[in-house]
Amino acid sequence: MVTVSVFPVRASLTHQLGEFIVKKQDEALQKKTDFKVSVSGGSLINALYESLVADESLSSRVQWSKWKIYFSDERIVPLTDADSNYGAFKKVVLNKLPSTIQTNIYPMDESLVGNNDAESKNKIAAEYEQILPQSLDLVLLGCGPDGHTCSLFPGEKHKYLLEETSKRVAWCHDSPKPPSDRITFTLPVLKDAKALCFVAEGSSKQNIMHEIFDLKNDQLPTVLINKLFDKKTYWFVNKEAFGKVQTKNF
Numbered sequence: 001m002v003t004v005s006v007f008p009v010r011a012s013l014t015h016q017l018g019e020f021i022v023k024k025q026d027e028a029l030q031k032k033t034d035f036k037v038s039v040s041g042g043s044l045i046n047a048l049y050e051s052l053v054a055d056e057s058l059s060s061r062v063q064w065s066k067w068k069i070y071f072s073d074e075r076i077v078p079l080t081d082a083d084s085n086y087g088a089f090k091k092v093v094l095n096k097l098p099s100t101i102q103t104n105i106y107p108m109d110e111s112l113v114g115n116n117d118a119e120s121k122n123k124i125a126a127e128y129e130q131i132l133p134q135s136l137d138l139v140l141l142g143c144g145p146d147g148h149t150c151s152l153f154p155g156e157k158h159k160y161l162l163e164e165t166s167k168r169v170a171w172c173h174d175s176p177k178p179p180s181d182r183i184t185f186t187l188p189v190l191k192d193a194k195a196l197c198f199v200a201e202g203s204s205k206q207n208i209m210h211e212i213f214d215l216k217n218d219q220l221p222t223v224l225i226n227k228l229f230d231k232k233t234y235w236f237v238n239k240e241a242f243g244k245v246q247t248k249n250f
């Protein structure tokens with residue numbers, strides 16, 4: 001069973017999300033000197049700001065200097081582009097931290113970004129794979145209204161990403177959510193991670209939450225992940241997103 005927590009108001013979701021992340025951080029730091037975490041783009045980034053920066057009862061417990069921060073997926077655009085997940089995370093979260101705080105962040109190498117050939121895009125993915133550790137302590141994920149996560153999209157034409165077993169980071173060349181070129185973790189990275197945490201909020205997620213949790217449509221990447229990695233998968237959702245979900249059997 002996956003662990004699902006449903007929150008009536010946003011502040012309680014972001015607080016409990018922060019408590020969960022800090023708990024995973026503390027568990028990791030009891031055993032080693034760093035906390036390896038990956039973040040995704042989209043609305044998750046604002047939730048992370050609320051949890052880890054704005055929430056004063058949590059912000060003092062976040063040991064940023066011991067975090068190693070990776071990206072679960074990244075759009076192939078310059079890191080300064082408004083579409084960059086790194087850029088968004090830096091702007092919304094890291095730039096809000098006191099300047100004395102050191103962070104260790106691992107963005108995609110943007111030097112090949114301008115090249116439009118497949119070889120360059122595959123190389124960007126392969127280079128990211130090289131810097132990725134074997135096992136992340138925590139992978140933070142969003143869920144799109146179509147049931148995608150990372151840049152693993154549902155449907156026949158995107159199956160090449162879900163079926164990838166040798167590349168740990170792959171080039172997604174046809175994202176239905178712009179921009180179309182991205183790099184993304186593949187399932188082997190999620191398999192080796194210690195914990196996976198999804199955040200989904202708002203009424204635009206109602207239909208997909210119903211499909212994921214009630215209908216369990218296993219054509220959806222998120223359903224597949226729930227099935228494959230149930231014991232280490234956690235969902236933080238709000239009551240709007242879960243408005244149509246009937247089941248208690250996760």
Ligand SMILES: O=C(O)[C@H](O)[C@@H](O)[C@H](O)[C@H](O)COP(=O)(O)O
Pocket residue numbers: 040041042043044073074075085141142143144145148149150151177
């Ligand atoms: O770069 C991206 O596009 C994201 O990493 C993506 O996987 C995101 O997490 C979902 O699309 C959910 O985004 P929302 O929460 O904004 O719907």
